[in-house]
Amino acid sequence: MTSILPRCILVLLIALSCQQASAAADEPVGDLTPLPESWQRSRRIEIAASETTQLLRLPLDTDFWMHTRPGFPDVAVINDHHQMIPFLIRQTPGLQSFTIPYLWTPQQIELLPEDDGALSLIVRLADTDPQPELLRIQTPLQDFEQRVEVTDETTTPATPLCEPTLIFDYTRFMDVRRMEVPLQKTMGRILKIRIETATAELESPLRELISTVNSSGQTEQSERSLRVRRPFRIDRITFQSTSVTQSSIHPEARPLEITEVREDPVQRTTTAEFLSDQRPITKVLLQTPARNFRRRVTVQVPAQHQPEKWQDTADGVISNFTAGTLSEQQLELSLPELRTKRLRIIIQNLDSPPLPITGATGIGPQYELLLLTEPGQSYQLLYDDDQALQPQHDLQALNRAIQLNTPTVTATLLPVVQRQLRPKQPVADSGQKLLNSPWLLGIVSLVSAALLGWSLYNAIRRLEADSQDPPDSANPTTPPVP
Incomplete structure (x- = not known):
């Protein structure tokens, strides 16, 4: 009976270790889907009540552009149940005519x-x-x-x-x-x-x-x-x-805030710096009272990974000729679509007098957000999260509604609500992740339990052997005579 006891203890310890490892392995590592609680800014979408599904059109304002990343990976729309809703962001169609x-x-x-x-x-x-x-x-x-x-x-x-x-x-x-x-x-x-x-x-x-x-x-x-x-x-x-053709993009113009204009007599240039609200810009229209000039111009924006440095993004020529019946003006510069806080324009004067720059206007396309809304539901627009991933939505129904030219209903965004967020857990490195792995913990627990059981088993066997060994009566041990 006593010899069976250590084996039972060993089996019990191994079973407990396996159960612990299995429970640790079955525990979810973490949900990779971003939760709605991770976005910092929330804005309710105000829509009129309807009994049918609607194609909603939501114009995007300056606050949206100032707190989102390029490509919109940090934008989401949720309903009352905090479920993420498919959406599209596109350039606002327009009917502006222009000549080619x-x-x-x-x-x-x-x-x-x-x-x-x-x-x-x-x-x-x-x-x-x-x-x-x-x-x-x-x-x-x-x-x-x-x-x-x-x-x-x-x-x-x-x-x-x-x-x-x-x-x-x-x-x-x-x-x-x-x-x-x-x-x-x-x-x-x-x-x-x-x-x-x-x-x-x-x-x-x-x-x-x-x-x-x-x-x-x-x-x-x-x-x-x-x-x-x-x-x-x-x-x-x-x-x-x-x-004559019609444009499919509806542009908007807004003034750029001029912050500095300086002359460089050594480089023979005029440099003007402006502030923008990060809304898309595809053209810049300069303002100057000067006449009868032609200058080469370079447009620069802060470098992506080194904002303290500038990088060229476009160049062109501006001119203004006025003499008698002659009146020709070209003060517009074409740019690749930009979202920037700062803009710098360098004018090559050479040996001509410097140009006085009094202002500039940024011109770019408008954007809107489209989604399908259900009756009786309310929706929120979430954005501003530096760790959010690009959502993967099923857009088949939304694209089909756009292809069929479904009439849109225009909605408005209510004021921004700064959300109360839980503090984000620090991201563990690879070594910490390995130590926290449930499989590794289970294996270590199993090996430790096996070693402990084997040690207990050997100790009990030695105790049993000592208790079953009879004393030697034929040769009693005689203490030595002093």
Whole structure:
């Protein structure tokens, strides 16, 4: 009976260890799905009561853009039961019309010198060519003026397509050049371009120095200007027409807060810095009272991993020409879509006077959130979580409703509520995770129990052996005699 006892104790310890390991293994490691309690900002969605399912449209405001990450991984919509609801974020459709320029070069051109020194170009358009709206003459020459006329030769008499227009280049004085001639639309296929002067006389920058000796033997010197004849060289002529289309993106404009404008006389630049509200920007429109200039511009934003440094994101040219009837302005810069708090624009002045920058306007698309709502349910928009993962939703029903052009119902966002969150547990490293593994704890417990049981078993066996060994009566131990 006594020999069975240690075996029973060993079996009992092993069973308890296995049960502990099994319970630890069955314990869930952790739910990988983000809980609604992890978002810091909550806003109720105000919608009108309805008895049917609705396609809800929710415009997004500045607070949303200031507290969300690119790609919207930290955005969620929940219902009354704290269940996550599928949603989409898209650019707001619009009906804005704009024109697309189309340039082409005519295939048949004839040159015809005139008796009065003019040069005429006879252009035969193909039947498939659109109606020209603009003539552009390309020449490598600088410092010139030419008067141009364009007529439709298919009518009798010829129909003028423009008033006599001056094309020019004043590079000697400043960077001002105009080579375009606006035209009236015509169905005629034969056009005549008349350039007033085929060969022009120009004053040469060189001077002829003449030395003469008068009757008294003294030398007299005089200068005489030289005139050179220069033909008007034409590399190419192109026509431009436009087509009207509708934009599918509804843009919005908002002023950017100017924080600093400084001049750098060493680099010969003007630097202007602005603050933005992180709403998307695809264009920047500069404001300046200066006229008759052309400058190269670079747009910079803070670097992604080093915000104290700047990185280039776009470059372009701004200009403003105003002289007589000439008025051409280009102060808009195109950008890749940006979400930024700070924006910097560097203007290359070279040796020209600095440009005074008085402001800027940011232009970009609007965005909206779409979801399907059920009758009797209320919804909340959650965002602002630096650890949230991109939700994986079933969007088939929502996409189908959009494809069928289902009418949308516009909702509004109520004020922001800052949520009371439980403190986040620190993320354990790989070593800590290994030590907390239930399988490892179960194995260690099992081995420890086995060793403990084996030790107890050996100890009990030794006790039993000692208790069953009879004393030796034939040879009693005699204590030694002192």
